[in-house]
Amino acid sequence: MPAATQKAYVCASDRVPEGGRLVVDIGDATIGIFRFEGNLYAYHNICAHQGGPVCQGTLIPRVTEKIDAGGESQGFDFDRSSLHIVCPWHGFEYDIKTGEHPGRRAARLIRVPVEENHDGIYVTL
């Protein structure tokens, strides 16, 4: 029988600023909570690759490459509408909104339901 889920209070809202994160331990689990474009996202701190501490990695906009009408590359750019968390073990990058690797969607983080009330942020485990 699956264990019953529990809703756990995490922190006051201002502990997870826009574009930032908070990594917390709840029981045996370590969870990363992120805020991007006003929305909260939470994932287990376990990378889909080799289980690395993904939520403790670098937060960085997705890198894109500009291609002009003639098909020529005009170099790299940041896409600031897409925020990535980079696993510090080997560099797998995941879109914060989807939890998916942009090149292999099956490589995805384990999402944790997260909600925000007047008194702060909760996750359900």
Add this chain to the structure above:
Amino acid sequence: MADTKTLNGVSAAREHAVQQITTRTDSREILANARRDIERYHLDDYFIVDVDAHHVEFDSWADILDTLENPVLRYNAKEMTKHWPNAKNLAFSNHPVGLTFQDVFGRIPHQAELGEYVEKTDEHRDLTLVRRAMDSMGIKMQVVFPQPMLEMGLHPEPDIVVAMTFAYNRWFTRTILPREKRVKSLLCLPFHDPDACMKTIQEFGEIPGVVGFMITSQRHVGVHKNMYMRIYRELEERGLPLAFHAGPSWGDTMTTTMNRFVSVHSMSFVTCNMTHMTNWIINGLPERFPKLKVIWIESGLAWVPFMMQRLDHEYLMRQSDAPLLKRLPSEYIADMYFTSQPLEVTIPHMLEATFKAVRAETQLLYSSDWPHWDFDVPARIAGLPFLTEQAKRNILGETARKLFRL
């Protein structure tokens, strides 16, 4: 659903002590999730030998330069460190700028530096770091290599290569090796100079913890040249394995066409070992030195089935080009040893076929390559669904135990 806002009056969530892993983070924290694998796969029940890991000799560069035997070279190197702003940890090395791309520009901090706090004691800092890594991953013994010294094969000045190789080997076998029985090494041969290679084997071959010797693979020489035969004979007679450790080069005719580090790393870590393996087999070295054990390090495994098929195919049509062979190239390759990292796992049925081709149960040696950016934890092997329990035990350590007489 219970609301656990508080647990005995305390918030249920605790802020994790390390919010972001950096070059200053303790490696036990970086590798905390590997410790979970120890429980999950019962790795404490295994004798795990890691056949490719690294310490950072640049951190001890001044001490290594002090070990240079030739007084003029020692003077030159030390003066370089005084006068050039960044030469303190670089003088006389062949560290190419491209290698500093390995950490994906800060995304993979442990590749750039293990700058964590280590209390100052009599123990060398590198030993503390090596132990922290081994204990975090459930590894019992580690074959430890340097890092930039592996690029000496393309150094422009052979005399410096020979002098630095002796200096490093002396420093390592005096400072690191005698202090920890769990640390072993395959020492670099100064392959620019066969006489110096023979001297290296004689000077270091019987030191406890030296389990064999190594040729750094990025180099532009044919390993089948007659001048090297006495080296292979000496190793064969001593029962010491010969390893080829792959490395990257952004400076050869293929990689100079490439604009991204991922392209260079994908190709050149493999093509250097492909080149040496081709010369090794086509020139019949397995027939000339049938008892010499050969290990191919850090090229992953996916290249091996390609080499087996390609060399077999061509050899059968051109037997007279390789008259010493009595078997197919693939059969000689199947007798060689390979380290596992970086294990290419994205296409499971090809991985399984590759394990069969290389006879992984008896020939494959687990390696982590820690602290490099593409390291593999032991769970990489322990979690493979197609391996028998005995195969896992062999790959993780029992084959290394036999090969290196541990």
